[in-house]
Amino acid sequence: MANYSTLLLLCVSVVALSFSSISYASDPKALQDFCVADKASQVNVNGFTCKNPKDITADDFVFHGLDKAGNTTNPQGSNVTQVFVAQFPGLNTFGISMARIDYAPWGLNPPHIHPRATEILTVIEGTLEVGFVTSAPDLKLFRKVLYKGDVFIFPIGLIHFQRNIGYGNAVALAALSSQAPGVxxxxxxxxxxxxxxxxxxxxxxxxxxxxxxxxxxxxx
Known part of the structure; x- marks a missing residue:
C-alpha cells in the first residue's frame, strides 16, 4: 500500500511539473520588476537586453497612437497596428502585447498564425465574422459572428481570421500572451x-x- 501511495504521488508530481512547464512555454517568467528593451544593444539574446535602469523614465512605459485608425486602403481592406515589444520596449519580459485592427467595409484580416501566443479579440465597433481551424486530423472550423462588445479567443498556433461583414468600418483590439507573438x-x-x-x-x-x-x- 505504501509503494502504491508513493507511486501515485510521483505520478501526480510529474503531471504537475509538466503543466508547470507548459504554462511558461510561451515567454519566460520575469525575474525583476521590469526590463525595458535596449533597442540599441548589439547583444543577441532570446528577447532583448535590459536598458540601464538609470536611463529609464515613465515614458518607457507609455505607447501612443491606438486612438488613430489604420490605413485600410489595401487589397485586404484591413490594417493591424502592432503594440509588440518591437514597437513598445517597455513590454520586454512581461509576456504580453496587443494590437488594434481596423477593417474597411468587408475588409479581411487574412488567415494567419501567431506561433508564440494565444489571442483574445474584443470588438470595439462593427460586426465581425471570425474563426479558427483546429490542427490535423480534425481541421475543424470554429466560426462566430461577433458584435460590439463581444470577445473571442484564438488558441496559440492555430490558423485564424477576421472579416468585417458590415457596410461600415469596424475596429477590434487584440491582446496576446507574448511580447513577440509573431505573425x-x-x-x-x-x-x-x-x-x-x-x-x-x-x-x-x-x-x-x-x-x-x-x-x-x-x-x-
Whole structure:
C-alpha cells in the first residue's frame, strides 16, 4: 500500500511539473520588476537586453497612437497596428502585447498564425465574422459572428481570421500572451516566400496546375 501511495504521488508530481512547464512555454517568467528593451544593444539574446535602469523614465512605459485608425486602403481592406515589444520596449519580459485592427467595409484580416501566443479579440465597433481551424486530423472550423462588445479567443498556433461583414468600418483590439507573438500570414508565406517555394511542390500540395500556382505567386 505504501509503494502504491508513493507511486501515485510521483505520478501526480510529474503531471504537475509538466503543466508547470507548459504554462511558461510561451515567454519566460520575469525575474525583476521590469526590463525595458535596449533597442540599441548589439547583444543577441532570446528577447532583448535590459536598458540601464538609470536611463529609464515613465515614458518607457507609455505607447501612443491606438486612438488613430489604420490605413485600410489595401487589397485586404484591413490594417493591424502592432503594440509588440518591437514597437513598445517597455513590454520586454512581461509576456504580453496587443494590437488594434481596423477593417474597411468587408475588409479581411487574412488567415494567419501567431506561433508564440494565444489571442483574445474584443470588438470595439462593427460586426465581425471570425474563426479558427483546429490542427490535423480534425481541421475543424470554429466560426462566430461577433458584435460590439463581444470577445473571442484564438488558441496559440492555430490558423485564424477576421472579416468585417458590415457596410461600415469596424475596429477590434487584440491582446496576446507574448511580447513577440509573431505573425505568419498563410497565403503570403506559402506563395510569397523568398526564395519562392517550387511551383512543383505547391501544385502537388494544392492539387492544381502549375500555371495556377504561378499566377498566384505573381500576386505576391
Amino acid at each position: 505568419v500570414p498563410i497565403a503570403a508565406s506559402v506563395f510569397g516566400s523568398n526564395p519562392p517555394i517550387s511551383d512543383d511542390v505547391l501544385a502537388k500540395a494544392f492539387q492544381v496546375d502549375k500555371k495556377i500556382v504561378d499566377q498566384i505567386q505573381a500576386k505576391f
